[in-house]
Amino acid sequence: MIHAFTYGGGRYVLDVETGSIHMPDEESYKVLEELERTEAQGGDINAALRGGGEIADELLELKRAGLLFSAPDKDTPMPENVIKAMCLHLAHDCDLRCAYCFAKGGAFAGKRELMSAETAKAAIDFVINISGARRNIEIDFFGGEPLLNFSVLKKTVSYARSKEKQSGKHFRFTVTTNAYGITDEMIKYLNRQMDNVVVSIDGRQHVHDAVRKTAGGAGSYERVAENAYKLLAGRQGEYYVRGTFTANNLDFSRDVLHLADLGYSGVSIEPVVTAGANAIKEEHLPAVFAEYETLAAEYARRRKEGAGFTFFHFMVDLNAGPCKLKRIRGCGAGTEYVAVSPAGDIYPCHQFVSRPEYKIGSVFKKGLDGAITRRFEQCNINNISECQRCWAKYYCSGGCAAANFNINNDIFVPYKIGCAMQKKRLEIALAVAAAEQAEEI
Amino acid sequence: MKHIKTVVKGSLKDNKEKTGCGECQTSCQSACKTSCTLANQRCDKKYR
Numbered sequence: 001m002i003h004a005f006t007y008g009g010g011r012y013v014l015d016v017e018t019g020s021i022h023m024p025d026e027e028s029y030k031v032l033e034e035l036e037r038t039e040a041q042g043g044d045i046n047a048a049l050r051g052g053g054e055i056a057d058e059l060l061e062l063k064r065a066g067l068l069f070s071a072p073d074k075d076t077p078m079p080e081n082v083i084k085a086m087c088l089h090l091a092h093d094c095d096l097r098c099a100y101c102f103a104k105g106g107a108f109a110g111k112r113e114l115m116s117a118e119t120a121k122a123a124i125d126f127v128i129n130i131s132g133a134r135r136n137i138e139i140d141f142f143g144g145e146p147l148l149n150f151s152v153l154k155k156t157v158s159y160a161r162s163k164e165k166q167s168g169k170h171f172r173f174t175v176t177t178n179a180y181g182i183t184d185e186m187i188k189y190l191n192r193q194m195d196n197v198v199v200s201i202d203g204r205q206h207v208h209d210a211v212r213k214t215a216g217g218a219g220s221y222e223r224v225a226e227n228a229y230k231l232l233a234g235r236q237g238e239y240y241v242r243g244t245f246t247a248n249n250l251d252f253s254r255d256v257l258h259l260a261d262l263g264y265s266g267v268s269i270e271p272v273v274t275a276g277a278n279a280i281k282e283e284h285l286p287a288v289f290a291e292y293e294t295l296a297a298e299y300a301r302r303r304k305e306g307a308g309f310t311f312f313h314f315m316v317d318l319n320a321g322p323c324k325l326k327r328i329r330g331c332g333a334g335t336e337y338v339a340v341s342p343a344g345d346i347y348p349c350h351q352f353v354s355r356p357e358y359k360i361g362s363v364f365k366k367g368l369d370g371a372i373t374r375r376f377e378q379c380n381i382n383n384i385s386e387c388q389r390c391w392a393k394y395y396c397s398g399g400c401a402a403a404n405f406n407i408n409n410d411i412f413v414p415y416k417i418g419c420a421m422q423k424k425r426l427e428i429a430l431a432v433a434a435a436e437q438a439e440e441i
Numbered sequence: 442m443k444h445i446k447t448v449v450k451g452s453l454k455d456n457k458e459k460t461g462c463g464e465c466q467t468s469c470q471s472a473c474k475t476s477c478t479l480a481n482q483r484c485d486k487k488y489r
Contacts (some may be wrong), residue, residue, distance in 0.1 A: 019451025028444040058442045067450060078461075085467035134463055136485070138470045174470050198472050240472035268472045312472050315481035318449045322482045323460030327453070330468075330479060337467045349469065394453060395480035400473075426480070434448045441448065 001039055002069060003391035004032040007431035008297065014430060016391050017070035021318065021434045022062070028055045035059075035069075040389075045069050076328060081335035081377055083368070084131045085138040087350045088123055088156065090115045090149040092342050095180050096220055099211040100244060100272045102406070106144035108341075108354035114149045115342040120156040122363040123340045128167045129366075140174040142339070142350055147177050150186055157193050174198065176242075178212070179227040180220050187231045195237055199228045202243035203255020203269065210248065211278070225262070232264065240266040240312060246278035250287045253295035260302070260309040268312030271421055273403045280417055289424045296428045303436070316395070316429040318437060327381075330397035334360065334376030338368075348376050351402030376401065379411050386414050395430075396422045462486065 001016040004024075011029040013022045024032055031052075038048050045063070049056040062068035092113050094106025106112070127137055139160065141153050153175070160171040174196040190197060201224055202208040209219025232239050241264045245252035252269050259267045271280050271288070280288065295311070302308045331337065334348030338360070346361040346368065347353045361368040381387040381398045396419075401411040403418050465485040468478060 013445075015451060017454055019449065019453040020447065021449040021451070022445050022447050024445045025443075055444050058444050061442075062445065062447070066454070067447060070454060073454065079463075082463060084463060085470055087469070136464045138467055140470050172466070172470075176474065196471065198474075242472050242474075266472070270473065312481065313478060317481070317483055318451075320484055321480055322465065322484055323462075324453045325461030326465065326482070327479055332467050333469070336463060337469060350474065397479035422478075429480075438446065438448045441446075 001072070001391060002032065002036050004029060004036050005427045005431070007293075007427055008300070008435075010431055010435055012427075012431050012434055013068075014391060015068050015070050016394065017072055018067060019318070019321075019394065020067040020070075021430060022068070023434065023438060028058070031055050031059070039069070076324065076382070078325065078328070081329075081332075081373075082130070082132045082134050083127065083336060083338055084134040084136065085140070085332065085337040086123060086127050087140045087142045087337070087339040088115065088120060088146075089143060089339060089341050089350070089353060090120070090141050090146040090152055090156075091144040092354075093148055094143060094145040094178070095148065095214065096145070096178050097213055097215050097217075099213075100246060100274050100276070100278050102273070102351055103144060103353075108144075110341075110354050113342045115152055115340075115344075117152050117155045119340075119342065119344040119363060120152050121159050122344060124156065124160045124163065126346075126363040128163060128169055130368075131169070135168065135170055136172060137169050138172045138174065140176060142176050145178055145181070146175055147182055147186060154189065172196075176200070178220070179224050179231060180214075182227045182231060184230070190231065191235050191237070197231065197235065197237070197239040199224075199231065199239070199241050200243065201225065201228055201241050201259065202245070203249070203252065204258045207245075207249045207252075207255055208243075211244075211246065229262070238266070239264075240268050242268040242270070242312070244272050245269050246272045246274075247280055247284055248278060250284060250291060253291050253298070256295055256311060257298060265309050266312070267309055270313070271418070273400070273406060273415070273418065275407065280421070282417060285417065285420055288421055292421075292424055292428055296432060300432050300435075303432075313425045314429045314432060316426070316433050318430075318433050324394070327394040327397050329380055331400065333401050334373050348372065349402055351400075351406070376411070384412055384414065386419075390419075390423075392419075392423050392426050395426045460484070460486070 172195040176198040205221040208221040339350040344363040352358040403415045407415045
């Protein structure tokens with residue numbers, strides 16, 4: 001399968017099965033566009049190219065070299081899935097009440113509660129026991145707002161570290177915080193202990209304050225911006241400032257650039273996934289696509305001038321990205337990654353927490369519900385028919401099961417608007433990276 | 442070649458049986474949390 005696309009005046013063709021990227025001239029691009037349609041209709045590429053002259057000869061040569069029109073693998077052996085990443089919901093409570101929150105103001109569908117140290121320690125024991133030969137174990141402190149339960153966060157880190165030598169595991173910690181109530185003590189601790197820090201900010205003040213409000217209804221931007229800067233300005237480790245855009249700020253490139261202009265090097269702004277008033281709808285897509293292009297032009301310009309930043313959705317490593325098996329398996333929800341509620345109940349991921357039909361276990365019991373985990377195991381690009389025919393399958397890996405469920409009530413039915421935005425972002429990411437690489441050749 | 446320039450020689454087919462070690466970062470632990478994005482993750486082995 002191939003995919004021919006243009007971006008920023010450049011022409012590109014992706015060989016889907018190998019990840020090879022070529023830059024054709026105008027004449028051969030037209031031929032490749034036609035051949036992409038031929039492939040989609042099940043036509044014979046060799047027959048289409050036979051006796052086709054100079055361009056056809058070049059394309060056949062690339063085909064023979066395994067760099068174009070590569071066939072899918074007949075059988076990819078999938079290794080056993082092992083749980084090795086855990087999202088700990090330290091607090092089902094929050095000091096903000098964001099309009100689009102999938103956790104419904106931090107409480108999810110249940111009562112406001114904090115995880116106890118005993119439950120958190122049981123979760124660490126659980127993941128040590130279930131992770132088999134995996135050495136690297138990831139723990140994400142999440143909520144609600146996890147810093148509302150900072151003492152348990154610290155106890156959990158200490159406990160996990162105390163178990164590393166004996167268990168042969170290495171723990172990597174992430175915290176996802178709104179930074180609203182962060183203190184100097186917390187900042188010092190988190191920058192010492194967390195491998196990754198994710199801070200939620202939506203961009204410009206009026207955009208942020210319109211949706212990210214306190215329980216009393218006031219905007220949170222000023223305090224969050226000040227705290228985030230204190231947390232991240234001197235940070236040595238990985239971090240992202242991460243926001244959400246909605247139908248009310250389709251000019252979101254300004255929010256990304258606002259965050260970059262504040263000096264942050266790792267920025268992510270994601271489309272909201274909701275069916276409510278803030279939802280991105282099909283009629284918004286042309287504006288969203290144009291906005292991604294506007295952002296990409298400035299993104300590429302800054303990178304070229306050596307003043308670049310990282311935009312999460314434009315990152316793509318053409319030479320050392322994830323292996324094919326990871327790309328087939330996807331995010332690993334329910335198979336490599338699980339979320340734990342304050343009570344110790346286990347769910348396939350943070351977005352399924354508090355949905356009783358998706359409870360797959362408890363940190364106080366051994367093992368997980370096989371029927372549900374098998375369903376998540378099956379939910380990969382080899383088994384979702386839309387994905388099998390999609391050129392982007394090895395880059396988005398089937399999308400987000402929770403988004404599919406939230407919009408279509410079925411983890412196997414792709415969220416179409418999400419797919420459309422993902423494909424646009426990927427074309428840009430591939431084009432920007434390929435163009436940069438082409439300059440080096 | 443006159444009409445087409447190869448920029449990346451992809452190796453996705455070659456590495457299918459050699460990897461899948463599972464030691465790399467889970468995508469939702471990076472920054473996403475609402476939209477699966479795999480291709481921007483990196484292979485721990487290749488960066489080690």
